[in-house]
Amino acid sequence: MFFLKKYKIIIFIAVFLVTALMMISYNLKYGMNNSFLRKIVMETVSPVQEVLSVSIQSVKDSWLRYILLVGIEDENRNLKKKINDLKAVLVSYQEGYREAQRLKKLLSISDNNNYRFIAARVIGREQAALSRTVMINKGSSDGLKNGMPVIAPPGLIGRLVDVSLNVSRVLLFIDENSNIDAIVQRNRTQGIISGAGSGGMILKYISKTQDVKEGDVIVSSGMGGVFPKGWLIGQVIYVDRQDASLFLKIKVAPYVDFSKLEELLILSSDETKFK
Amino acid sequence: MLYYLSLPILSILLIVLQSTITDIIFSGSLLFEMSLIVVIYAGFRLDLIKGMVLAFVFGFVFDCVGGSVPGLFVFIYMIIFLFSFFVSDWLDTGKIHVVVLFSFFCAFLKEIILNLFYYMAFHINVMMNGYSIVFMQALIISLSAPLLFYLMDRAEIFIYEKRV
Numbered sequence: 001m002f003f004l005k006k007y008k009i010i011i012f013i014a015v016f017l018v019t020a021l022m023m024i025s026y027n028l029k030y031g032m033n034n035s036f037l038r039k040i041v042m043e044t045v046s047p048v049q050e051v052l053s054v055s056i057q058s059v060k061d062s063w064l065r066y067i068l069l070v071g072i073e074d075e076n077r078n079l080k081k082k083i084n085d086l087k088a089v090l091v092s093y094q095e096g097y098r099e100a101q102r103l104k105k106l107l108s109i110s111d112n113n114n115y116r117f118i119a120a121r122v123i124g125r126e127q128a129a130l131s132r133t134v135m136i137n138k139g140s141s142d143g144l145k146n147g148m149p150v151i152a153p154p155g156l157i158g159r160l161v162d163v164s165l166n167v168s169r170v171l172l173f174i175d176e177n178s179n180i181d182a183i184v185q186r187n188r189t190q191g192i193i194s195g196a197g198s199g200g201m202i203l204k205y206i207s208k209t210q211d212v213k214e215g216d217v218i219v220s221s222g223m224g225g226v227f228p229k230g231w232l233i234g235q236v237i238y239v240d241r242q243d244a245s246l247f248l249k250i251k252v253a254p255y256v257d258f259s260k261l262e263e264l265l266i267l268s269s270d271e272t273k274f275k
Numbered sequence: 276m277l278y279y280l281s282l283p284i285l286s287i288l289l290i291v292l293q294s295t296i297t298d299i300i301f302s303g304s305l306l307f308e309m310s311l312i313v314v315i316y317a318g319f320r321l322d323l324i325k326g327m328v329l330a331f332v333f334g335f336v337f338d339c340v341g342g343s344v345p346g347l348f349v350f351i352y353m354i355i356f357l358f359s360f361f362v363s364d365w366l367d368t369g370k371i372h373v374v375v376l377f378s379f380f381c382a383f384l385k386e387i388i389l390n391l392f393y394y395m396a397f398h399i400n401v402m403m404n405g406y407s408i409v410f411m412q413a414l415i416i417s418l419s420a421p422l423l424f425y426l427m428d429r430a431e432i433f434i435y436e437k438r439v
Contacts, residue, residue, distance in 0.1 A: 009323060016327050016353055020334070023346025028396060041287070041339035049291045056295050 099263075105153035106265050115228070116268040117151070118142055122261050123167070132175035132195060133158075134261055139166040147226055149267045152256050155232025156220055160266065168266075172258050173201055173233065181223040182233050184216050193218065193233055193252060201234055203250040210248065212239055218252050228267065282329060286336040289313065294340060305412050308382070310337055312416060312423045314352045315381050318359020319368040320431070330356035344396070351388050355381050371421045378420035382413035 106119060120142075124135035138144055140163050148160045150170045158178065162169035171178055178195040182203065191206045206212055216236040222229025232255055240249035293309045301307065310333045317326040334349030341348070359381065366373050386409045393399045 012324070013327070013357065016331060017350065020331070020346050020350035020353060023349060024344055024392075025346075027345045037335075038339045038345055041336055045287055045291055045336075045340055048287055049295065052291055052295050053298075056299055060299055 102153075102263050106263055108153075117265040118144060118268055120168075120264050120266060122264065125259075125261075126169075132172045132178075132197060132258065133161070134170045134172065134258075134264075136168050136170060136264060136266075137166070138266065139164050139168050141165050143268060144168050144266055149227045149231075151231070151265045151267055152261055152263075154255050156227060157254070157256050157258065157261070157264070159226060170264065173254060174198075174258060180227055180233070181221040182218050183221045184210075184212055184236075185219050186216050187211055190221055190223075191250075196251075199251070200237070200254060201252040203236070203252050204247065206248045206250060208241060208246065208248055212236060212248060212250055214239055278325060279328060282332045283336070286310070286329075286333045287340075290333070290336050290340050305408060305415065307419070308385075308412070308416055309419075309423060310352070311355065311382060311385060312378060312420045313427070314356050315359045315378055315420065316424055316427050318356045319363045319366075320427075323360060326356050326360060327353060344392075347389070347392060351385055354388065355385060358384070374420050374424055375417045379413050379417035382416045383409070386413070 103119075106117075118138060120136035120138040122134050123137045126133045126135075144160055144163050146160055146163050149156055150158045150160060156173070158170045158172040158175070160168050161171040173180065173193060173195055174197060175195040176197055178193075180193050181190065182193040183190045184203075184206075187210070189206055189210045189212060192204045193201050194204055196202050203212075203218060214236050218233045218236065220227040220229060220231045220233055234252040234254045236250055237253045238249075238251035290310055293307055297306050314326075314330050314333060317329045321329065330352040331349055334347075334352035335345070337343075337348040337352070338345045359377070362377070366377065368374065368377075390400065
């Protein structure tokens with residue numbers, strides 16, 4: 001009894017350790033899956049584990065969803081910014097493409113004719129009631145002179161009327177002060193094209209006996225030495241034979257939309273290009 | 276008596292929680308062994324009988340849930356408890372760095388015993404390819420030990436209204 005009291009701690013520890021070692025020894029010898037106690041613990045653990053696992057997993061899922069949403073928000077913001085940047089780039093490319101198309105048309109005109117052309121960009125418009133002019137960024141320093149014909153695909157559009165050092169004004173054919181000699185391409189009937197403002201142009205002084213129809217093409221006659229011969233001016237859109245006057249009343253629509261002019265060619269009449 | 280009755284339930288909850296955390300956070304690659312920290316805490320704070328019973332129960336439940344040889348973790352936890360129990364007289368267990376270093380040492384001690392056992396019983400070197408994992412595991416245990424010690428201190432004060 002004295003021995004037990006004196007060494008009770010050591011005996012207690014020894015009992016526990018020996019029990020553990022016996023458990024190990026027994027399980028190593030007879031296999032690990034036969035223990036009844038083990039099965040009880042497993043059965044007890046399984047529902048707890050399931051509940052805990054489901055709750056933690058749902059918290060984890062919610063957190064991941066939140067992170068995902070935060071990520072998507074950032075991504076969305078970045079993509080929107082990228083879309084705006086790309087839109088700006090796209091607009092600049094579209095502008096470049098359209099400009100290239102226009103310049104290509106201008107170039108095809110200058111390549112197909114034996115004239116010297118000076119290209120210019122429209123920098124302003126004056127669309128007052130009586131005046132139809134545009135400002136261009138070239139002037140006398142570039143070799144421009146008053147009266148030079150101005151071309152935009154596919155034909156003539158006007159002439160220079162006010163040339164300063166670096167800027168010039170182009171009087172368009174639709175200006176009411178504009179009068180040029182023209183002919184009907186089909187039957188060579190000659191007349192005068194006058195501007196009619198927003199109404200386009202009028203072909204004057206064509207006798208009622210002449211055969212002019214809607215759809216006839218009007219070209220420059222080359223008379224007067226200002227405009228070269230055979231350049232497109234417009235197309236007949238209306239012929240009035242009912243009027244009491246001696247002449248036909250013929251409305252001509254220009255080939256060019258003057259409100260959308262951006263680049264022009266000025267035909268330098270005193271110098272010709274020989275191919 | 277309440278302590279001994281609640282021990283199996285608490286041990287099951289803790290070990291299930293640690294295995295769930297291990298699965299979710301570390302995807303099974305590392306084991307966050309909170310039960311080892313509880314055993315070390317028991318060595319520092321509890322008396323011999325309570326601590327030995329705690330180590331036994333925790334080891335047994337861990338053996339059953341973890342699938343190791345039954346009795347192995349009972350033995351290891353009791354060794355670690357006894358080591359903590361007898362060393363606690365010479366250590367200032369209230370200091371965080373002491374807790375961290377001692378937990379790190381115990382985590383390594385556990386791995387050494389485990390390795391020795393597997394080598395002797397099955398001739399398998401379980402640490403052959405996993406020194407970095409063992410180190411990481413010991414690091415996680417040692418770094419989280421102060422927090423768990425604090426939480427257990429608070430729980431102890433809450434239950435007994437003073438430190439036992």
